[in-house]
Amino acid sequence: KNLLQNMNHKCRCFCFIYFYFFADLLPASDGDIKTMTFLQEVVDILLAYIVESFDRETKVIDFHYPNELLQMNNWELQDEPATLDDILISCRATLKYAIKTAHPRYFNQLSTGLDMVGLAADWLTSTANTNMFTYEVAPVFVLLEYVTLKKMREIIGWSDGRGDGIFSPGGAISNMYAMLLARFKMFPEVKEKGMSSVPRLVAFTSEHELNDVFLFCSGKLIPADLERRILEAKQKGFVPFFVSATAGTTVYGAFDPLIAISDICRKYNIWMHVDGAWGGSLLMSRRHRWKLDGVERANSVTWNPHKMMSVPLQCSALLVREEGLMQNCNQMHACYLFQQDKHYDLSYDTGDKALQCGRHVDIFKLWLMWRAKGTIGFEAQIDKCLELSEYLYNKIKDREGYEMVFDGKPQHTNVCFWYLPPGIRYMEDKEEKKKHLHKVAPVIKARMMEYGTTMVSYQPQGDKVNFFRMVISNPAATFEDIDFLIEEIERLGQDL
Amino acid sequence: KNLLQNMNHKCRCFCFIYFYFFADLLPASDGDIKTMTFLQEVVDILLAYIVESFDRETKVIDFHYPNELLQMNNWELQDEPATLDDILISCRATLKYAIKTAHPRYFNQLSTGLDMVGLAADWLTSTANTNMFTYEVAPVFVLLEYVTLKKMREIIGWSDGRGDGIFSPGGAISNMYAMLLARFKMFPEVKEKGMSSVPRLVAFTSEHELNDVFLFCSGKLIPADLERRILEAKQKGFVPFFVSATAGTTVYGAFDPLIAISDICRKYNIWMHVDGAWGGSLLMSRRHRWKLDGVERANSVTWNPHKMMSVPLQCSALLVREEGLMQNCNQMHACYLFQQDKHYDLSYDTGDKALQCGRHVDIFKLWLMWRAKGTIGFEAQIDKCLELSEYLYNKIKDREGYEMVFDGKPQHTNVCFWYLPPGIRYMEDKEEKKKHLHKVAPVIKARMMEYGTTMVSYQPQGDKVNFFRMVISNPAATFEDIDFLIEEIERLGQDL
Numbered sequence: 001k002n003l004l005q006n007m008n009h010k011c012r013c014f015c016f017i018y019f020y021f022f023a024d025l026l027p028a029s030d031g032d033i034k035t036m037t038f039l040q041e042v043v044d045i046l047l048a049y050i051v052e053s054f055d056r057e058t059k060v061i062d063f064h065y066p067n068e069l070l071q072m073n074n075w076e077l078q079d080e081p082a083t084l085d086d087i088l089i090s091c092r093a094t095l096k097y098a099i100k101t102a103h104p105r106y107f108n109q110l111s112t113g114l115d116m117v118g119l120a121a122d123w124l125t126s127t128a129n130t131n132m133f134t135y136e137v138a139p140v141f142v143l144l145e146y147v148t149l150k151k152m153r154e155i156i157g158w159s160d161g162r163g164d165g166i167f168s169p170g171g172a173i174s175n176m177y178a179m180l181l182a183r184f185k186m187f188p189e190v191k192e193k194g195m196s197s198v199p200r201l202v203a204f205t206s207e208h209e210l211n212d213v214f215l216f217c218s219g220k221l222i223p224a225d226l227e228r229r230i231l232e233a234k235q236k237g238f239v240p241f242f243v244s245a246t247a248g249t250t251v252y253g254a255f256d257p258l259i260a261i262s263d264i265c266r267k268y269n270i271w272m273h274v275d276g277a278w279g280g281s282l283l284m285s286r287r288h289r290w291k292l293d294g295v296e297r298a299n300s301v302t303w304n305p306h307k308m309m310s311v312p313l314q315c316s317a318l319l320v321r322e323e324g325l326m327q328n329c330n331q332m333h334a335c336y337l338f339q340q341d342k343h344y345d346l347s348y349d350t351g352d353k354a355l356q357c358g359r360h361v362d363i364f365k366l367w368l369m370w371r372a373k374g375t376i377g378f379e380a381q382i383d384k385c386l387e388l389s390e391y392l393y394n395k396i397k398d399r400e401g402y403e404m405v406f407d408g409k410p411q412h413t414n415v416c417f418w419y420l421p422p423g424i425r426y427m428e429d430k431e432e433k434k435k436h437l438h439k440v441a442p443v444i445k446a447r448m449m450e451y452g453t454t455m456v457s458y459q460p461q462g463d464k465v466n467f468f469r470m471v472i473s474n475p476a477a478t479f480e481d482i483d484f485l486i487e488e489i490e491r492l493g494q495d496l
Numbered sequence: 497k498n499l500l501q502n503m504n505h506k507c508r509c510f511c512f513i514y515f516y517f518f519a520d521l522l523p524a525s526d527g528d529i530k531t532m533t534f535l536q537e538v539v540d541i542l543l544a545y546i547v548e549s550f551d552r553e554t555k556v557i558d559f560h561y562p563n564e565l566l567q568m569n570n571w572e573l574q575d576e577p578a579t580l581d582d583i584l585i586s587c588r589a590t591l592k593y594a595i596k597t598a599h600p601r602y603f604n605q606l607s608t609g610l611d612m613v614g615l616a617a618d619w620l621t622s623t624a625n626t627n628m629f630t631y632e633v634a635p636v637f638v639l640l641e642y643v644t645l646k647k648m649r650e651i652i653g654w655s656d657g658r659g660d661g662i663f664s665p666g667g668a669i670s671n672m673y674a675m676l677l678a679r680f681k682m683f684p685e686v687k688e689k690g691m692s693s694v695p696r697l698v699a700f701t702s703e704h705e706l707n708d709v710f711l712f713c714s715g716k717l718i719p720a721d722l723e724r725r726i727l728e729a730k731q732k733g734f735v736p737f738f739v740s741a742t743a744g745t746t747v748y749g750a751f752d753p754l755i756a757i758s759d760i761c762r763k764y765n766i767w768m769h770v771d772g773a774w775g776g777s778l779l780m781s782r783r784h785r786w787k788l789d790g791v792e793r794a795n796s797v798t799w800n801p802h803k804m805m806s807v808p809l810q811c812s813a814l815l816v817r818e819e820g821l822m823q824n825c826n827q828m829h830a831c832y833l834f835q836q837d838k839h840y841d842l843s844y845d846t847g848d849k850a851l852q853c854g855r856h857v858d859i860f861k862l863w864l865m866w867r868a869k870g871t872i873g874f875e876a877q878i879d880k881c882l883e884l885s886e887y888l889y890n891k892i893k894d895r896e897g898y899e900m901v902f903d904g905k906p907q908h909t910n911v912c913f914w915y916l917p918p919g920i921r922y923m924e925d926k927e928e929k930k931k932h933l934h935k936v937a938p939v940i941k942a943r944m945m946e947y948g949t950t951m952v953s954y955q956p957q958g959d960k961v962n963f964f965r966m967v968i969s970n971p972a973a974t975f976e977d978i979d980f981l982i983e984e985i986e987r988l989g990q991d992l
Binding site: 021022023025026027031032035036038039040042043045046047049050051054061063064065066067069070075076077078079080081082084086087090091093094095097098099101102104108109111114116117119120121122123124126127128129130131135136137138139140141143144147148151169170171172173176194195196200250251312313314334335336339341342343344345348355356357358359360361364367368369370371372373374375376377439442446449457458459460461466469475476 | 517518519521522523527528531532534535536538539541542543545546547550557559560561562563565566571572573574575576577578580582583586587589590591593594595597598600604605607609610612613615616617618619620622623624625626627631632633634635636637639640643644647665666667668669672690691692696746747808809810830831832835837838839840841844851852853854855856857860863864865866867868869870871872873935938941942945953954955956957962965971972
């Protein structure tokens with residue numbers, strides 16, 4: 001097969017003159033053949049990279065320190081054009097030092113893996129190179145966004161999939177849009193008169209620290225605690241306007257109790273947002289969706305298909321229960337885009353629903369993958385990742401040298417644990433032991449990257465010293481890869 | 497050539513069994529060949545689309561109304577998976593009804609055209625499928641962002657290219673980031689204590705209407721007027737903290753006088769931002785960069801290479817003069833990403849410089865195009881677009897049936913004009929004439945889309961009735977295409 005590819009490659013190169021420049025490509029007249037040849041060369045590089053990425057014999061990363069990497073290639077920008085051959089060399093160099101995010105043993109982030117249909121869809125999206133702000137310039141993509149958001153709202157449980165929504169560049173932006181909606185809903189005058197027209201607002205969340213936000217620790221939002229803090233805030237003259245419950249926290253994968261939280265939000269008339277950037281995808285699984293029971297009571301939901309559903313980056317949705325609110329909150333009537341005398345149904349011009357004017361087309365990847373897998377395909381993929389994490393949890397929870405960071409079975413695929421090498425395992429001085437343990441994960445992780453065998457995240461949290469945070473969203477991972485991870489941690493850490 | 501392609505296609509299809517599903521592709525064992533065959537089929541569809549898009553005989557759009565388009569294909573999402581053959585059919589259908597943004601006669605937006613090297617780079621970016629937040633997961637891309645931002649700061653004129661910056665999802669977000677920096681610079685306590693800790697802030701801009709912002713009309717920011725309004729605001733007890741001068745307004749392409757504005761900003765100690773989303777690229781042109789004289793005095797600059805430089809969407813940069821400020825303003829120390837005991841130089845972890853945590857990789861397209869064209873290639877491309885717009889302006893300014901919307905030669909490629917069909921041209925009742933004229937552009941535009949021959953934007957502005965706003969950023973456009981546009985407007989409007 002490789003031979004065939006090589007021959008194929010050489011045959012094409014033979015027709016391809018290396019000293020062409022970008023100016024020889026389309027829109028140059030007679031640029032057709034040269035363009036197709038050039039793009040095909042690039043595709044050949046990409047296809048080889050893809051096949052290699054899935055091969056467990058390949059390194060996840062060929063790691064180099066920043067100053068080394070700066071010197072390994074000429075990355076500087078010049079005044080003069082480079083040849084197309086140099087462009088192909090740059091493509092190869094870029095991939096050589098890239099992380100192979102498709103690799104079955106890449107577990108480093110909440111977004112891992114590479115879906116082949118999603119990739120094809122992203123290539124098509126780049127080729128279509130348009131903008132989501134109007135139906136006029138993105139007719140199909142706007143319709144597909146409409147169809148997909150409706151489906152997602154049905155899955156949340158809003159009747160007939162009614163409501164609104166938008167795809168944004170990521171979870172932080174989706175959550176911010178939800179806060180703006182909540183603020184506008186309570187104080188519509190904020191749009192015209194600004195922040196000085198509203199009282200001091202307070203938001204509550206289990207996850208992030210924000211301006212004017214009371215932070216809860218990164219565990220679960222406890223309803224009684226939330227209510228107490230709401231009352232405290234009100235007594236101080238603040239106005240609680242927004243509660244962001246987390247469905248799947250970043251570190252522990254914890255799910256806040258949505259039903260109890262929604263009761264409190266209703267009682268105090270506070271906007272309830274569910275940040276399901278990480279955990280929202282569990283709604284696709286009949287086995288796991290109970291963890292989000294009560295999500296249908298939320299006013300808004302963030303759900304990032306680029307995390308647990310392996311849609312290529314970026315793909316984050318904000319779903320909103322009330323229709324019309326997004327438009328009212330954000331519209332600026334830019335007359336160069338949203339002409340009111342266009343000849344089609346203007347409700348499909350979505351550009352006034354968010355702070356952004358232009359929006360990248362993020363929908364096609366998700367839509368085409370959904371088409372290819374069906375809802376049941378996504379469900380199977382998600383269930384499998386949760387199975388793998390349960391397998392990991394069961395394997396290490398009583399294994400010598402391991403300690404779990406939190407009690408009980410993980411709710412999501414987050415498995416947080418310490419590995420105690422033999423040299424530390426039996427230390428008696430607890431403080432000394434902690435101090436040593438803190439250094440273990442960073443060293444093992446650095447060695448993983450040097451060897452390029454696997455990648456998993458670590459971190460400290462509060463008074464907890466560095467632990468491994470294993471997350472599984474990679475559809476290529478198998479039980480054997482979990483076994484490998486454990487063996488590799490022990491191999492790389494045995495001398496510590 | 498087409499015959500060859502067809503044979504090639506048939507030969508591959510012969511090997512490719514139509515009834516495969518996504519589950520047969522990688523990471524399936526032995527999924528290599530099937531994956532490569534599937535992706536190659538998609539690429540063949542894309543290559544054919546690209547070549548077609550540049551052909552002037554092809555329609556810019558095969559337009560259908562939303563309700564028609566919804567019925568032209570089965571776009572609904574199902575529970576069950578579709579075959580890969582169905583996926584290819586969906587790809588073809590999506591492209592059939594898409595706008596051909598590469599078409600030489602597509603002038604509808606500030607972002608037009610399709611660059612072949614940029615496209616190749618975007619395909620590679622999708623394949624690498626990673627996130628910009630840390631060097632750990634995007635080593636090459638983070639370095640290329642560093643190299644490119646430095647180069648852009650040099651071009652702005654900041655000594656040795658010092659300063660900071662980031663690529664964001666678009667101009668609106670870049671401008672928002674600049675406002676957050678300005679606010680933090682003046683009132684660092686805002687980060688911890690929120691908006692209630694600061695006085696009522698006021699921003700000034702020539703372009704958009706924002707919360708707490710005094711709006712100037714969409715023409716130029718007049719320095720004397722700006723100073724008067726700053727003094728008024730201060731008298732009312734407000735604190736002016738941000739002036740956003742526009743380098744290339746969206747509608748008229750006007751450039752605010754940056755030197756005079758910077759004098760005022762210095763006098764009153766106000767953050768000066770330059771919104772060069774549209775006009776910033778003129779900095780690449782030795783012939784036109786004088787229009788931005790004074791930009792080097794700005795505290796921050798928005799510059800969208802996805803507009804005038806034809807980088808595929810999305811690619812927007814925020815450049816900041818002061819080093820370290822972005823990190824201080826935005827960092828949240830998410831311990832699951834920015835571990836302080838990593839084994840490499842942490843200054844390359846950029847994820848704490850903005851509100852977003854994850855960021856899409858937008859840099860590679862720009863970097864690879866810069867490599868392929870050199871600075872002089874970008875310059876030539878930009879100069880050519882400005883030449884075309886001057887040609888258009890000269891052609892219609894005294895032509896019968898045309899009226900210019902603003903006086904004088906356009907500063908950017910924006911040419912705003914009314915076309916008065918013979919039936920309206922000689923009307924005596926001015927109000928009646930205006931009323932009729934208002935309806936002309938929407939009808940001609942609708943007809944352009946029905947015929948699919950070209951696309952250009954129109955809009956009203958203040959008391960001005962609908963006019964055509966022609967903008968040229970499409971590198972495929974030629975003098976003949978400008979001639980065609982004029983002929984087409986006259987052909988489609990002659991009976992009105």
